[in-house]
Amino acid sequence: MFEDIIKNVRAKTPLVHCITNYVTVNDVANILLACGGSPIMAQDAREAAEITAIADALYLNIGTLSEQSVKSMLISARAAEKKDIPVILDPVGAGASDFRTQSAKSILEAAPVAIIRGNVSEIMTLAGVKANTKGVDADAADMTRFSIDFLVDTAKSLARTSGAVVGISGKTDIATDGRRTVLIKNGHSDMSKITGTGCMLTAVTAAYAGANPDRLLDALAASFCAVGLAGQRARERMVTENAGNASLRTWFIDNMYKMGYADLKGGAKYEIY
Amino acid sequence: MFEDIIKNVRAKTPLVHCITNYVTVNDVANILLACGGSPIMAQDAREAAEITAIADALYLNIGTLSEQSVKSMLISARAAEKKDIPVILDPVGAGASDFRTQSAKSILEAAPVAIIRGNVSEIMTLAGVKANTKGVDADAADMTRFSIDFLVDTAKSLARTSGAVVGISGKTDIATDGRRTVLIKNGHSDMSKITGTGCMLTAVTAAYAGANPDRLLDALAASFCAVGLAGQRARERMVTENAGNASLRTWFIDNMYKMGYADLKGGAKYEIY
Amino acid sequence: MFEDIIKNVRAKTPLVHCITNYVTVNDVANILLACGGSPIMAQDAREAAEITAIADALYLNIGTLSEQSVKSMLISARAAEKKDIPVILDPVGAGASDFRTQSAKSILEAAPVAIIRGNVSEIMTLAGVKANTKGVDADAADMTRFSIDFLVDTAKSLARTSGAVVGISGKTDIATDGRRTVLIKNGHSDMSKITGTGCMLTAVTAAYAGANPDRLLDALAASFCAVGLAGQRARERMVTENAGNASLRTWFIDNMYKMGYADLKGGAKYEIY
Numbered sequence: 111m112f113e114d115i116i117k118n119v120r121a122k123t124p125l126v127h128c129i130t131n132y133v134t135v136n137d138v139a140n141i142l143l144a145c146g147g148s149p150i151m152a153q154d155a156r157e158a159a160e161i162t163a164i165a166d167a168l169y170l171n172i173g174t175l176s177e178q179s180v181k182s183m184l185i186s187a188r189a190a191e192k193k194d195i196p197v198i199l200d201p202v203g204a205g206a207s208d209f210r211t212q213s214a215k216s217i218l219e220a221a222p223v224a225i226i227r228g229n230v231s232e233i234m235t236l237a238g239v240k241a242n243t244k245g246v247d248a249d250a251a252d253m254t255r256f257s258i259d260f261l262v263d264t265a266k267s268l269a270r271t272s273g274a275v276v277g278i279s280g281k282t283d284i285a286t287d288g289r290r291t292v293l294i295k296n297g298h299s300d301m302s303k304i305t306g307t308g309c310m311l312t313a314v315t316a317a318y319a320g321a322n323p324d325r326l327l328d329a330l331a332a333s334f335c336a337v338g339l340a341g342q343r344a345r346e347r348m349v350t351e352n353a354g355n356a357s358l359r360t361w362f363i364d365n366m367y368k369m370g371y372a373d374l375k376g377g378a379k380y381e382i383y
Numbered sequence: 384m385f386e387d388i389i390k391n392v393r394a395k396t397p398l399v400h401c402i403t404n405y406v407t408v409n410d411v412a413n414i415l416l417a418c419g420g421s422p423i424m425a426q427d428a429r430e431a432a433e434i435t436a437i438a439d440a441l442y443l444n445i446g447t448l449s450e451q452s453v454k455s456m457l458i459s460a461r462a463a464e465k466k467d468i469p470v471i472l473d474p475v476g477a478g479a480s481d482f483r484t485q486s487a488k489s490i491l492e493a494a495p496v497a498i499i500r501g502n503v504s505e506i507m508t509l510a511g512v513k514a515n516t517k518g519v520d521a522d523a524a525d526m527t528r529f530s531i532d533f534l535v536d537t538a539k540s541l542a543r544t545s546g547a548v549v550g551i552s553g554k555t556d557i558a559t560d561g562r563r564t565v566l567i568k569n570g571h572s573d574m575s576k577i578t579g580t581g582c583m584l585t586a587v588t589a590a591y592a593g594a595n596p597d598r599l600l601d602a603l604a605a606s607f608c609a610v611g612l613a614g615q616r617a618r619e620r621m622v623t624e625n626a627g628n629a630s631l632r633t634w635f636i637d638n639m640y641k642m643g644y645a646d647l648k649g650g651a652k653y654e655i656y
Numbered sequence: 657m658f659e660d661i662i663k664n665v666r667a668k669t670p671l672v673h674c675i676t677n678y679v680t681v682n683d684v685a686n687i688l689l690a691c692g693g694s695p696i697m698a699q700d701a702r703e704a705a706e707i708t709a710i711a712d713a714l715y716l717n718i719g720t721l722s723e724q725s726v727k728s729m730l731i732s733a734r735a736a737e738k739k740d741i742p743v744i745l746d747p748v749g750a751g752a753s754d755f756r757t758q759s760a761k762s763i764l765e766a767a768p769v770a771i772i773r774g775n776v777s778e779i780m781t782l783a784g785v786k787a788n789t790k791g792v793d794a795d796a797a798d799m800t801r802f803s804i805d806f807l808v809d810t811a812k813s814l815a816r817t818s819g820a821v822v823g824i825s826g827k828t829d830i831a832t833d834g835r836r837t838v839l840i841k842n843g844h845s846d847m848s849k850i851t852g853t854g855c856m857l858t859a860v861t862a863a864y865a866g867a868n869p870d871r872l873l874d875a876l877a878a879s880f881c882a883v884g885l886a887g888q889r890a891r892e893r894m895v896t897e898n899a900g901n902a903s904l905r906t907w908f909i910d911n912m913y914k915m916g917y918a919d920l921k922g923g924a925k926y927e928i929y
Contacts, residue, residue, distance in 0.1 A: 132405045132678045133412055133424050139679055139851035144901050149851065150749070150792055151679050154722050157753035164752065176427050176451065178722065203423070206437065207430035246423055303640070305412035305422065354640030355417050356633040360902040367849070367900030405678045406685055406697050449700050449724065476696070479710065480703035519696055576913070578685035578695065627913030628690050629906040 112332040112378065115322050116371040119146040124166035124320030126313065129153045129183050131173025131202065134306030137363070138171075141310040144367035145336070147317030158182040162189035167320030171309055172213050173202035173246065180213050187221035196224030196319040196326065199274070200312035203246045204228065205235035218272055224326050225319055226268070227277035227312045230256060237268040247302060248280065258282060262291055262383055275326045277315070279308060283334040284383075285327060291383035292331040296338025298345045303355040304362065311337045314366065335378035340365035342377070385605040385651065388595050389644040392419040397439035397593030399586065402426045402456050404446025404475065407579030410632070411444075414583040417640035418609070420590030431455040435462035440593030444582055445486050446475035446519065453486050460494035469497035469592040469599065472547070473585035476519045477501065478508035491545055497599050498592055499541070500550035500585045503529065510541040520575060521553065531555060535564055535656055548599045550588070552581060556607040557656075558600060564656035565604040569611025571618045576628040577635065584610045587639065608651035613638035615650070658878040658924065661868050662917040665692040670866030672859065673711035675699045675729050677719025677748065680852030683905070684717075687856040690913035691882070693863030704728040708735035713866030717855055718759050719748035719792065726759050733767035742770030742865040742872065745820070746858035749792045750774065751781035764818055770872050771865055772814070773823035773858045776802065783814040793848060799826060808837055808929055821872045823861070825854060829880040830929075831873060837929035838877040842884025844891045849901040850908065857883045860912065881924035886911035888923070 125148045130138055135151060142149040152161040155178065162168055168190040170183045190197045201214040214236060217223065226236065229248035234241035234256070242249035256264075262284055265276040269288035278284040283294040301307045314337050318329035344361035348354070398421045403411055408424060415422040425434040428451065435441055441463040443456045463470045474487040487509060490496065499509065502521035507514035507529070515522035529537075535557055542549040542561035551557040556567040574580045587610050591602035617634035621627070671694045676684055681697060688695040698707040701724065708714055714736040716729045736743045747760040760782060763769065772782065775794035780787035780802070788795035802810075808830055815822040815834035824830040829840040847853045860883050864875035890907035894900070 131424070133408050133422075135679050136409060136682060136851060140901060140905065143849050143851060148793060149679075150752070151677070151720050152749075152753065153720065154755060156723075157721075157755040160753040160755075174424050174426065175430075177429075203425075206423070207425065207433040209427060209430040209433075247421060303416050305409065305416060352641070354637030356413060356636035356640070359413065360633060360906060363902035364900030367902070368898070404697070406681050406695075409682060447697050447699065448703075450702075476698075479696070480698065480706040482700060482703040482706075520694060576689050578682060578689060625914070627910030629686060629909035629913070632686070633906060 111328060112335065112374055113371050115318055115325065115328055115332040116374060118321040119318055122321040123148050124317050125150060125164065126167045126169050126316045126320055127152065127162050127165035127186065128169040128313065129179055129186060130169060130171035130309065133173060134309040137306045138309055138313045141363050141366055142313050142317055144363050145314045145317050147320065153179050153182045155182045155185055158186045159189040162186040163193055165195060167195055167316045168197045169313055169316040170197065170217060171200040171202055171312065172210055173309065175209060175213055183217055184220045187217055191221040196323050197221060198225045198227065198312060198316040198319055199223050200309060201226065201228045201232045201236060202308065204232040205241055211235055223272060223274040225275045225277065225315055225330055226272065227315055227330065229279050229308060230261065233265060233268065233276065233278045237264045239264055253280060262286065266291065275330050277330050277334065279311065285331045285334060287327045290327055293381050293383050294331060294334040294338060295379040296335050297341050300345045300358065301341040304359045331380060335380055336366065336369050336374055339374065339377040340369055384601060385608065385647055386644050388591055388598065388601055388605040389647060391594040392591055395594040396421050397590050398423060398437065399440045399442050399589045399593055400425065400435050400438035400459065401442040401586065402452055402459060403442065403444035403582065406446060407582040410579045411582050411586045414636050414639055415586050415590055417636050418587045418590050420593065426452050426455045428455045428458055431459045432462040435459040436466055438468060440468055440589045441470045442586055442589040443470065443490060444473040444475055444585065445483055446582065448482060448486055456490055457493045460490055464494040469596050470494060471498045471500065471585060471589040471592055472496050473582060474499065474501045474505045474509060475582065477505040478514055484508055496545060496547045498548045498550065498588055498603055499545065500588055500603065502552050502581060503534065506538065506541065506549065506551045510537045512537055526553060535559065539564065548603050550603045550607065552584065558604045558607060560600045563600055566654050566656050567604060567607040567611060568652040569608050570614050573618045573631065574614040577632045604653060608653055609639065609642050609647055612647065612650040613642055657874060658881065658920055659917050661864055661871065661874055661878040662920060664867040665864055668867040669694050670712035670863050671696060671710065672713045672715050672862045672866055673698065673708050673732065674715040674859065675725055675732060676715065676717035676855065679719060680855040683852045684855050684859045687909050687912055688859050688863055690909050691860045691863050693866065699725050699728045701728045701731055704732045705735040708732040709739055711741060713741055713862045714743045715859055715862040716743065716763060717746040717748055717858065718756055719855065721755060721759055729763055730766045733763055737767040742869050743767060744771045744773065744858060744862040744865055745769050746855060747772065747774045747778045747782060748854065750778040751787055757781055769818060769820040771821045771823065771861055771876055772818065773861055773876065775825050775854060776807065779811060779814065779822065779824045783810045785810055794826065804828060808832065812837065821876050823876045823880065825857065831877045831880060833873045836873055839927050839929050840877060840880040840884060841925040842881050843887050846891045846904065847887040850905045877926060881926055882912065882915050882920055885920065885923040886915055
């Protein structure tokens, strides 16, 4: 299912325009290079549309918003619509503050979003389900209180109302376009010990979507598998070498760099729901 | 002395709201995760108070100030006072520019600060002693010109006038609440070859204080010991493996990730002054 | 040729005031420490001139511009002229947007720039030659369409009109002051798999120039050799250990940390044009 997805990324080197938070922006850039894409960051309103116009995908991440960056996100979202390239939204911390929740909703209203990828708390917030976003990590209660069936139904509903493919990260990841749904079981909970794994995952999704704009659900599912698999392998090495989360980060990106279709074919764990 | 400090951090996973510089913000986030805390960065005035209200500690670092970030720091400091969570201030570069010195003083006036942690030049500047802040590192002359007794007296004086527990980093670290004083001899001078060791130290202090709000002096002293010990171990490995400062950074954070009370008990070097 | 250049950096620990993008700022700080310099980042207009006044070199990088940072760059460029310290410009993405191109030109008009270091697409844009800047990496066509002779002539012409020493990165690096020209053949194309190698290179150039303000061409050529050599060594290890681009980044900075004159003497590959 993922062979062409991966090959297209490596063949096309999609340029991803990122308007993203300043906490994890360096990791986002390096994982884009690792997975076969090319990053460009630009968040001033004076160049946002111009940069989007040379890109293959637009990555919007609301991790550290400002008035200026929200403005640029809206400008770039409209420029992406005009150029018909996919917009990928990571609603970091939606629910943690009104500013974040409203900004995420403004983006969804400004232009068609191709893919939304968040954790349980963030996606529930956008879907209008009461959730407990505490900071930028999924709330512990949120992660267990909702059944997979409920999460799938909510994601499908959000996909239909927003027109976007929706991804929820968790012990089991969910990817749906409102009709087809894929469940992914790669990854390891220790990945939450690195800052920015969610941001990096969504960046990989953006690269995959940029190179495969007509197969958005497969691009999302493939990114869940590839990122999860890279995380598993990095985590195994962390345990073996008695290392810590900084080495985990390095090896995680290294594993994305080395990830080819053969790896993914051997290690991807997914099923059609 | 530090057993409960460490256990409380690992048990409570304190959420630390960070308004900090963009140079070392990623390292700050990763070391917070490494030491058992959880980071959230938010520095727009529209969400600052709301994010502080869900946090267990507020970390303010003036490394790359802007008009907006100073405004948000003051808003969040008042929100922290209202919620009664500790505010931890890292006055990066105080003395290097009027803007930094005045901003640090504004924060100290806006709301009670629980802990101030800086280098000799920065703390002397805040205490009104003539110093030579040259950039963001302690001035070489400043590091040797003042005797330990003078530094302790000045720190105690600043602690009494500000109401904050005061920490000075150096060959010997000083932690005082104005009455009790602890001297710490962990760490290694090569840690200054990594950017952000001071920022990371203060972030660990914030996590420790967030989980131990009634034992601020012990939390500060414990963070000096733990961070210093992690640095010593990383530095030993750098020498053994003939590596450089980028590996030093990785192994430093790794060592914080692995740091338990048993490590600290075996390696902490401190004495009551 | 480079012996004194390197010794002066290690002896003087030049303080480099950086106004730079938030993507690679942490790597810029760490490589400055690695190569023997000392970084300070400050980009608010209220402190820009004051910080420049304590520095030995000013590093301007237009990777993620904003109205505020451009304003501070112009203020600091004038402060650098007043103090007579070298200004080093990295025109990241010049040509990719009007905002970047115009900002780079504004800086060149505001005050004397000592060194401009960019990739082929960026330097051609500043020299008024039609180029295809696509994002922040040199355009693939641009890298092969121009002959070395044409690039040298264009760089010399830009050097004469701007008064700056000019450096172009590529398979063969070019450094010229308009009269003397040096070609450098260190480095490896895999270095483009790390974000910020260009930013880091220019930062090393700034440190070398700050410690050798009267030998700007040699400082630029030495930085090309040293950074290229560190990259080669890191890349060899990446291949040997079957690692990826995150390890490459770590080892690249580590190799700069260990780089002494003896290494450079043994590994530098350059010729007078």
